[in-house]
Amino acid sequence: MNPYNSPDYTFPLFNQKQKSGNSNSIFQLINPHNVKKLPVAKRTLFYLINLIIIIVVSFFLGEIICRFHAFGWEAFKFKKTNSFVSIGYSGYLQPAEDQHVWYELKPDIDGLFKMHIIRTNSRGLRDQEYSFKKPPNTYRVAVIGDSFTFGDGVNAEDTYHAILEKKLNGLSDSTKVEFINFGIAGYDLLNYLGVMEAKAMAYDPDLILVGFCGNNDDDLPEARQYNEPFTGYRYVEWSWAVQRFQIFRTVANYMTIRRRKRNELANDEQSERKKQFVRDMFGEFRRVKTEHDIPLMVFYLSMADAAPEKAKLVAGLCKENGFPFIDSSPVVDGLDDISEYWFHDSDHHPNEKMHRIYADILLKSFVEVQLPEKKIAQLGYIKLPGFK
Template identity: 25%
Template sequence: MTAAHTDPADKKPARAGWRAALSTVVFGLLLGGFAVEATARWVLDRGMDFDLEMWKYARDLKRVSANPAIGHEHQPGTSGTYMGVPVRINSQGLRDREFAPAPPAGVTRVVMLGDSVTFGWGVRDADTPSKLLESALNTGLARPAWEVMNTGVGNYNTAMEVAWFFDHGPQLKPDIVVLNYFINDAEPTPRRKEAGWRQHSYAAVMFYSAIDKVDRQYFGKADWKRYYGDLYRVDAPGWRAAQQAVGRLARWCRENNVRLLIANYPELHALKPYPFQPVTDAVAQMAAANNVPFVDLRPGVEALKPETLWVSPTDAHPNRTANLRFAAQLRQAVLQSAPGTTPAPNLRIH
């Protein structure tokens, strides 16, 4: 009996069919992915989604810092439009005009350290806390006597801000340093890496943002009140790092005859009653422990409806209205901390 013989040519149609099916699937996936990405970019993106705009800002204007303690920093000479607002980064890596290495004779220089609130997320250059403070300080003067430098960077915490200052701040020749504090500044320093594939996809950003929101609302991930409260546990690493950073900055300022002021910005979702007063008190105690004047900026806005202070209905960063109120309080605090004055120890300014 002769064994059955299969002609190799008989397998060719099957192989060709399998390859055609696989090619069809791959092509369909690629086409579907392209359609999803195109929809995210040109249909869903209206230029006012917080997560997407913050991602664009990080992608376009930031780079990984050579100092791991800083994490990321602005890329000098870059620009873009975010939340409908133009943003330009100068040659010094600041969202501000260009500054001389030292202030002109007779001019007091204020360096504002901070995060996206100080940076002025969602507002124009002139409406950032730094520029409104500069305008308020110089109002009525025959010639400008104050320079206020905006060194705020989005997604910084206090430890990162202080690390940035020790790399760059002394060269700016400040007379006064204002450490602008927001409730999330006790977060641990993130591990920032070079961009991966996700950071080139609008659809991926929207997808992971949606997953995070659903997780928070329906599956027990800490809500914002509980999340912020947990940052200030005694054993919380970010809060310990923030306190250590403030102590280091306070010592440097005393040794170099530079005035230091800590300004606390309120979380703008609820102002009266304010759910985070214990956090404000903890920051005030940190300032007092370092003999640093402290100003609580909530009284300037607590009589207003919170939503009137936001840059958009879904983004509670301070708008121009809020920043004007903050600048008025900061003006008083800065004048009381100016060179030539004698601020009382543990001064708490309201």
């Protein structure tokens, strides 16, 4: 005789008699009245299991909602959408030998970053291979900057300097122009200084072009950047979660926005410290310019959400230190809907359209070509030193 069909059989967990043919037995098992009769240990286990189920189901429902909100019908193209992370959580960084450079891209990367292709050369630059020795009849520009210059959210060929390189090469028969991309997301002015001295000068550039990001290039570096090896971004131990789950990326974006708002509301003392930091770094840039006898130019990259006084501060420092200054904000501030130029609604890095505008502004300043249907005479005319 099968003991499970016996009317005297007692269910071991719930101490509930099972009656043969009772179609409502499952409801009896979860009946609150019956649960209360369980021993404390079993009742606690029952509640714990239910709590875990609720948390797991809620998490995955939240993940689905966040994915659809961020990516629409591409939500479940996991390889593509999971690349939508900050560079510090991408796994593409390694410590740099120079303390001021601090970190750099790993060499020979071939993958995805923010849903776009990322490839690096054998020296860890997001660019093609270049020899240290400059070829004859070549005008070489070292482009130094952060995520705007690196190209967050666009392919390498769609960055402003790559577009400009192509346009300038179409205008000159005698000189080849090379723009070498030294930009990396997350860099600040201290990193720029390190890259100039430890990397860019090895390529014998004719010009250093600094892409000054109006949003955050006045941020103070982390204290550990001065004397500790790079071990990863803060909270990098959560990289595995950020790389795989949109719900964690949403939280990370929210925290970033909150941090930026706190920076905007920084007290006067911190604001003065930031200004002094920028002054000090521009003084160091002038030292590099003088020691290496090389022109240095500053391009102010605006996305219409930076404080307008930053552009004035940078313009004044450029004049003080003898750097040509190109300001994109007069054009960018005149755009009707800046959101059309974001890479993504939750990531306000410039998209391909904005990079083309940046390239046209630089082209106008370099070779006196007007932007189509736009008059930007206030930018002035700056000729590339040595370019014919």
